[in-house]
Amino acid sequence: MIELPEATVIARQMSAELAGRRIAEGNRGNSTHKFAFCSGTPEEYEAILKGAVVGEAKGHGSAILVPIEPDHVLVLGGGGESILYHHSTRTFPKKTHLMLRFERDTYLTVTVQGWGNVLLLPQATAGSHRHVAAEKIAPLSDGFTWEYFRGLFEALDEGSSKSIKGFLISEPGVWGIGNGCLQDILYQAKIHPKRRVVDIAEDEQRTLYDAIVDTLSQMVELGGRESERDLYGNRGRYVRILDSKTQSRPCPECGTPIEKTQYLGGAVYFCPSCQAQ
Ligand SMILES: [Zn+2]
Structure with missing residues (x-):
């Protein structure tokens, strides 16, 4: 994808x-x-x-x-x-x-x-087609600042039960992040995919913002993810930390086996120790 x-x-x-x-x-x-x-x-x-x-x-x-x-x-x-x-x-x-x-x-x-x-x-x-959505601000663009990202959290209802996975990849979401890029971003930010957004403190929001920018920048620099191909049929060189191949393998940080579960229409992978729920 x-x-x-x-x-x-x-x-x-x-x-x-x-x-x-x-x-x-x-x-x-x-x-x-x-x-x-x-x-x-x-x-x-x-x-x-x-x-x-x-x-x-x-x-x-x-x-x-x-x-x-x-x-x-x-x-x-x-x-x-x-x-x-x-x-x-x-x-x-x-x-x-x-x-x-x-x-x-x-x-x-x-x-x-x-x-x-x-x-x-x-x-x-x-621009108004829902798959184009010209008005949306995508990560790595000039408008994707920390203030903008923090504003997304502030716009949320206090009683919202939305999880961080749903928050990032579904409407209004962060434009351009899907289930494929999500896993490594949440791993780097040490946030469990099912955690409620309203429970994520501001310092964690900042860590998450940095993880989004850093992870996506690295993926771009390396020509995309290894699972995908470019215009010339070459695979990207970004090797994902968490994907189907890493399930049950030790977390690179702490050694705990990586877990997998189906959640919100796709598999999520996480370290149950680094990304406590
Ligand atoms: Zn770990």
Whole structure:
């Protein structure tokens, strides 16, 4: 799943490789998929893409926004999109849900695993789409300050039963963090995923803020997480501290076996000693 680190890395690569390139032809790929979210018919995609020019791609949270000039934007990311650049059709994946052929015959393909976005939206209204949410402030952007983050806690009802996992990854949440990045962030902050947000003291909030910024920065610097691939099919180099492979293994800090439990629609991993509930 593409989360903020991968969206940032892939957007940078797309920008460097594709900005200014003209699309000779483009379409919705060779396969359909109920959960490959599109915003128009195959004919509309072909008409918009043909002859359009790619602008500077940008990451916004877990979304990748690619201007398709003059007046559209391609929205990828946030789900299980495999986004690949090709010098030949020979390296195409078997199934594609978006295909762009550029002049001088290089290609971009997008294949959606699970669910994901291949939206082609008018630039004028794209920002209000719920998978774009232009008004949200994502970590590593200028607006994501300690004051902003502290404000999210202050806005919460005193009697709220929301857990820190729910607080970070669901509405309004921290834009761009999903279940994949969450585990190491909470581990670094020494906070159990099920702890109630209202019980988290201000010094812990600050530690959590630093853990979000530090962990995501490291993931970006290392080209994304090891479980994910970039525009060229290369795996990221960030090896997660907590994931399915580390269950029952000793915590790197204290040696207690790492535990796993299903919680809020996904597995959470934690050290029961470092991250007491
Ligand atoms: Zn531990």
